[in-house]
Amino acid sequence: MAASSRSLPQILRHTLVNPAALGYLALVAAVGVWVGVDALFVEHVDGSFAGIWLFLVTGPTSFLFVTLPGALPFIGIAVGAVTQAYVLGAAYRWFLDRPTHRHMRRDAGIGSA
Template sequence: MPSTSTSTSGNTRRPLHRIMTAATDNWFSRGYLLVFAAALTWFGVDTLFVYHPDASFAGVWPMFLTLPTSLLLLIWSGLPGWALVIGLVPAALVNATLLGLFVRVMGPAGHRRPGPQLGRGH
């Protein structure tokens, strides 16, 4: 007797896979994530290993790079610093995904999915 149950894990993994593909399948998104990772690494090294007699602005750059998504993290007023830093990673992934989707829409016509061309009289 054949099994009639369907797996829902395939249905839930597919949208996540499509989102992550949009965040990493082009050079603009990859470059953005690389710059963000470099800024976050610089912040970590500066915080842990470099002595400063006054404040350092190393922590500002990862926040700037994830704007406007990182503004959502500032809604919580009592958020500890480590949670803010961890929250920047999903903010960067959201921005990379939006950048990837923008690149897909604005990319050359040869890379677009086939479909009806609006405005062309064939």
């Protein structure tokens, strides 16, 4: 099936449902749980910098939202996570779908006896 004949949900599923993208999203979720536990259950004399880790894990995309007012920086974390997962998933698919050098040389007649 050609990539141009796929619908947007099919493209997203094909790119986001693979070990690289899902592993990255699991990492972001684990960091989010850690930040939530730190914010809710750990008492600090001073403020905690644990929330910065969400921006670091989802950067550089989430850095574009840091200076926005209100809750928009937190939307940037979600946008950054999905964007980075999409890029990782696309790279993973590209790496798996590309022909290997051995097959390319065999098809070209190089190195065959």
